[in-house]
Amino acid sequence: MTTLKKAIFAGGCFWCMVKPFDKWDGVHRIVSGYTGGSLENPTYEDVKSGTTGHYEAVEITFDPSIISYQEILEVYWRQIDPTDAGGQFHDRGEQYRTAIFYQDAGQKQLAEASKTKLAESGKFAKPIVTEILPAVTFYPAEDYHQDFYKKNETEYKEDRAKSGRDEFIEDTWK
Template sequence: MNQKATFAGGCFWCMVKPFDQWDGVHRVISGYTGGHLENPTYEDVKSGTSGHYEAVEITYDPNIISYDEILKLYWQQIDPTDDGGQFHDRGDQYRTAIFYHNDEQKECAEASKQALTESGKFMKPIVTQILPAARFYPAEDYHQDFYKKNEDEYKEDRAKSGRDEFINENWK
């Protein structure tokens, strides 16, 4: 039976492709979670007033790819020490968070965060939050699979964000 994993890692455009290309991942949806406004729009979330995170909801088959493998991939897409956003995207809506869907996911997320903390990989504290999954609102259609539908704009935005430089320096 398929399961869901939900992560916030800054701009959701940059969080789809890394997960979308793995066996066992059936779907990656860009959207919003964790806020107080029902049915938020991109403009609501971008304004920083809705309380939502930009996030991705991943549907996967745990018989093919484990939640631990997905967590490992997640950590390698973000700067887990930045509590003000991610790379050139600043604001609470771009902070990092793992949204767990059950107790097992919570335990796995906490253990992976602890392992990263103890690894000494980063000099600053790991600030990525681990939170219970809240209602997930899919983003507008034009945000879905953005890296496929708007390849040039995606590459340009990603290039100027500083994300790839950070990943290459810290995770490769």
């Protein structure tokens, strides 16, 4: 029997980070939440203030016998602008920074190797600033943030359309 694993990624607004992973076989669950900050049990309002140090992030539970961590990293890199240290697209502030939170030495090694490969690919003129950090406590966001793209399809599509994320992804990854 395969043991499920977890991966945690910050990629700007967590609403936009769920759907890209949700379609992959082997991904069992995606939870929107907060990690990396100093406040215990933060709320959306706390994190949105930009004063807690938390990132908006997603915690992905996956079956590594179906989808590898390396494959999940590849999906992640194609959802973000890894050269932007001030947030992602129209979402600005430290809570919208990008980061990979590794669970163990194996994830750390794979994350660092994937970052190096991306930096050496020549795809980006600016340096890759996405951090690779040890996983710390992950706090699930409020229920209304979970599966937002399914529960609030119109609002999700409108927010995503005005963000510039899709244009960036299309231009960068064609």
